[in-house]
Amino acid sequence: MERPVxxxxxxxxxxxxxxxxxxxxxxxxxxxxxxxxxxxxxxxxLQRIVFLxxxxxxxxxxxxxxxxxxxxxxxxxxxxxxxxVTSAWVDPQLGEIAAGVAAALPLQVxxxxxxxxxxxxxxxRRFSRYWKLAGPRLRPDRxxxxxxx
Amino acid sequence: MTAPAxxxxxxxxxxPSAAGLAGVPLGWPADSGxxxxxxxxxxxxxxxxxxxxxxxxxxxxPIRGGSKPALAALEALDPVRYAASRNHLDGAVSGxxxxxxxxxxxxxxxxDLVQQRMTAGPEPVSEKLLQELAWRDYWQRLWLxxxxxxxxxxEPLKTGHPEAAYAPGLPGDIDEGRTGLACIDAFxxxxxxxxxxxxxxxxxxxxxxxxxxxxxxQAGARWFLRHLLxxxxxxxxxxWQWVASSFSAKPYVFNRANLERFGAGRHCPGCPAAAACxxxxxxxALQAQLFPTPQGEAN
Numbered sequence: 096m097e098r099p100v101x102x103x104x105x106x107x108x109x110x111x112x113x114x115x116x117x118x119x120x121x122x123x124x125x126x127x128x129x130x131x132x133x134x135x136x137x138x139x140x141l142q143r144i145v146f147l148x149x150x151x152x153x154x155x156x157x158x159x160x161x162x163x164x165x166x167x168x169x170x171x172x173x174x175x176x177x178x179x180v181t182s183a184w185v186d187p188q189l190g191e192i193a194a195g196v197a198a199a200l201p202l203q204v205x206x207x208x209x210x211x212x213x214x215x216x217x218x219x220r221r222f223s224r225y226w227k228l229a230g231p232r233l234r235p236d237r238x239x240x241x242x243x244x
Numbered sequence: 245m246t247a248p249a250x251x252x253x254x255x256x257x258x259x260p261s262a263a264g265l266a267g268v269p270l271g272w273p274a275d276s277g278x279x280x281x282x283x284x285x286x287x288x289x290x291x292x293x294x295x296x297x298x299x300x301x302x303x304x305x306p307i308r309g310g311s312k313p314a315l316a317a318l319e320a321l322d323p324v325r326y327a328a329s330r331n332h333l334d335g336a337v338s339g340x341x342x343x344x345x346x347x348x349x350x351x352x353x354x355x356d357l358v359q360q361r362m363t364a365g366p367e368p369v370s371e372k373l374l375q376e377l378a379w380r381d382y383w384q385r386l387w388l389x390x391x392x393x394x395x396x397x398x399e400p401l402k403t404g405h406p407e408a409a410y411a412p413g414l415p416g417d418i419d420e421g422r423t424g425l426a427c428i429d430a431f432x433x434x435x436x437x438x439x440x441x442x443x444x445x446x447x448x449x450x451x452x453x454x455x456x457x458x459x460x461x462q463a464g465a466r467w468f469l470r471h472l473l474x475x476x477x478x479x480x481x482x483x484w485q486w487v488a489s490s491f492s493a494k495p496y497v498f499n500r501a502n503l504e505r506f507g508a509g510r511h512c513p514g515c516p517a518a519a520a521c522x523x524x525x526x527x528x529a530l531q532a533q534l535f536p537t538p539q540g541e542a543n
Contacts (some may be wrong), residue, residue, distance in 0.1 A: 151267070160277075
């Protein structure tokens with residue numbers, strides 16, 4: 096990918112965004128989708144939108160309103176891009192937008208630095224089970240041990 | 245829920261209001277449908293967004309977005325004070341949750357700083373703050389695994405009430421802050437006006453909604469998600485499920501003594517319902533009153 100545009104989403108609104116780091120200066124876009132962030136909850140409050148907007152003003156990013164995938168693809172076309180670069184997401188709604196983008200253009204997904212790397216599969220039935228694995232890897236004096244793998 | 249905090253004050257003016265509010269310049273031409281990146285001030289920004297998002301309720305939170313307030317909160321992190329006081333409404337919580345939720349600072353970045361401060365002195369330091377960050381990571385992993393399954397009970401309720409006993413919608417007096425209970429109404433107002441609540445206040449409010457008013461946790465979770473600056477379905481819904489007992493061994497309840505101990509003493513004096521406080525009882529009495537199934541120690 097030589098001329099990508101960057102898709103910035105609501106889980107990575109900081110200067111450490113891996114797409115911004117990897118492609119400084121490339122055109123970048125954030126889209127306010129109707130219903131985004133709300134999921135089943137209905138429209139989010141204005142205070143949440145203002146907060147997001149203040150984060151966005153600090154980033155070199157074009158801000159638009161509309162359908163996520165359509166806006167990303169139209170933005171890519173305006174900038175004659177040969178692909179889209181973004182950062183990994185957790186929210187399945189973002190996954191749907193990503194799938195819409197990837198159906199039309201190459202999409203590269205960059206992973207942020209993980210909080211802790213755990214051996215798979217991780218038992219998530221209770222936090223205590225997770226912490227049994229994560230704690231020894233996070234404590235500053237013993238981080239990185241493989242005792243529990 | 246990732247912990248939050250009053251230090252430093254993220255409401256302090258940190259934007260060049262005199263010079264207006266301008267985004268960083270873009271290195272490419274604007275298009276006709278782009279949203280504006282320059283405003284005379286914050287008030288103008290809020291007015292613009294209110295017009296563009298007519299379905300969004302409320303005004304602006306005093307908590308500002310952006311990396312400057314996030315880095316100030318990061319700088320103020322104190323694992324020792326956090327561990328000692330985090331359960332108190334006036335405790336030294338971090339205030340980082342909205343910034344972490346939206347990636348303004350990453351969990352790895354906060355982890356590095358906490359680890360560094362844990363080893364800075366000669367004394368062993370509590371790992372509570374590190375563990376609180378791990379809760380956030382844990383919730384996110386569960387979201388990846390469960391997807392929209394976060395909106396369903398992960399386990400059966402342990403309250404003894406059938407699901408049908410819980411009302412599907414949030415009663416109006418709760419979200420309008422007019423239950424007549426000074427604590428509950430104050431928490432509801434803070435949620436709607438500030439978009440942020442201390443974790444303990446979230447637990448009290450959730451327990452009131454689910455157990456005292458017998459409302460489905462999903463209704464409360466939707467209410468929180470609309471307003472919380474740090475709202476995401478993982479931390480939010482799973483914490484509601486923990487209170488409700490569909491993701492814990494027993495329902496979470498509190499009593500007045502607990503609220504007075506950790507509530508900074510600011511709610512009960514002058515409360516119109518103080519003489520008939522629904523939280524004024526022992527845990528045993530509350531459990532007998534609220535649940536048909538006998539419960540163990542719930543707090």
